[in-house]
Amino acid sequence: MSMRVYGFWRSLASFRVRVALKIKGIHFVEIPIDILRGEQFEHGYAEVNAERVVPTLVHEDRSIFQSLAIMEYLDDIQPAPQLIPRDARERAYARSLALVAVADAHPLITPRVCNHLAKAFGADAQAIESWRMHWTLEGLATYERLLTRRSPAPFALGEEPCVADICIAGQIIAAQFFKIDLAEFPYVxxxxxxxxxxxxxxxxxxxxxxxxxxxxx
Ligand SMILES: N[C@@H](CCC(=O)N[C@@H](CS)C(=O)NCC(=O)O)C(=O)O
Structure with missing residues (x-):
């Protein structure tokens, strides 16, 4: 099985898909779309991804987008190693943890949001940095509260890494980008x-x- 991924080196959502593919041992080729230079708006990329974001997974001529949907698709077509638990409550918990990053914390720091803050509201580089730092810290604080409550080990839901760990790891990379000291978030x-x-x-x-x-x- 071989797949194509449209991604970008710095993209946290592309990171999530890369990890999932590698955990599953699925061969893939990554095609770079430079979202800082606006390539997501060029070269017919909207044909590949109508939202004009990365990542997009192409498998057997079908485009699949949204990192969580992609990870779930990979789990459906190749169940082992499993990324989403089978048990209904654990499954819901894994998705909830994943969505803290995918739906809440990460979208707020994407280039399109920051560019809009600058264009529509005159936010300067310092204001944007502070915005991105704020939402990244909020996400990390939520994860710390959740991980503290359940004290899992070694991974968020137990013995093996799952979608929750992949999504938390993406926010850890955001923390590295913004030089946030993780000492404040020991479980994370x-x-x-x-x-x-x-x-x-x-x-x-x-x-x-x-x-x-x-x-x-
Ligand atoms: N929720 C989406 C997020 C997709 C997304 O926003 N990707 C970013 C890179 S991490 C992007 O392509 N941004 C382009 C832009 O903001 O213009 C997912 O998880 O796949």
Whole structure:
């Protein structure tokens, strides 16, 4: 099985899909779409992804978008190793944790939101940095409260990493981008260490991508 992913080195949503594919051992080729240069609006990319965002997974000529939908699709077509628990309550909990990042914390720091803040409301670089930091901290604080309540080990729901861990790991990368000290979030910090000790997470990190390595400066 081989797949194509339209992604971007810095994209947290692309990171999530990369990790899921690697955990499952599915071969894929990543096609870079530079969202900082606006390539999501060019070259007919809207034909691939009507929302004009990354990632998009292409499998057997079908385009699938939204990172959580992509991860669920991968779990449906190749159930092992499992990314979403079978038990209904655990399944709901895994999705809830995932959605804290996918639906709430992460969308607020995307380029389109920050560009709109600048264009429509005159937010300068400092205001935008503070906005992005605020929503990233909110997400991390929510995760810390959740992880504290359940004290899981070694991963968010137990023995193996699942969609929840993948999504939390994405927010940990956001924390690294904004130089947020994880000492304030000890459970999140421990989870970060466990996740990034795994090759699927470590090799999916934005700084391990060819686009980052080729970046001038
Ligand atoms: N909820 C979507 C988020 C997709 C998304 O916003 N992707 C960002 C990169 S992480 C993007 O392409 N942004 C382009 C833009 O903001 O213009 C998912 O999880 O796939």
């Amino acid at each position: 910090g421990q989870l970060a260490e466990r996740c990034f000790a795994l090759p699927a997470f470590a090799t999916s990190h934005p700084h391990e991508q060819p686009g980052y390595k080729a970046k001038p400066g």
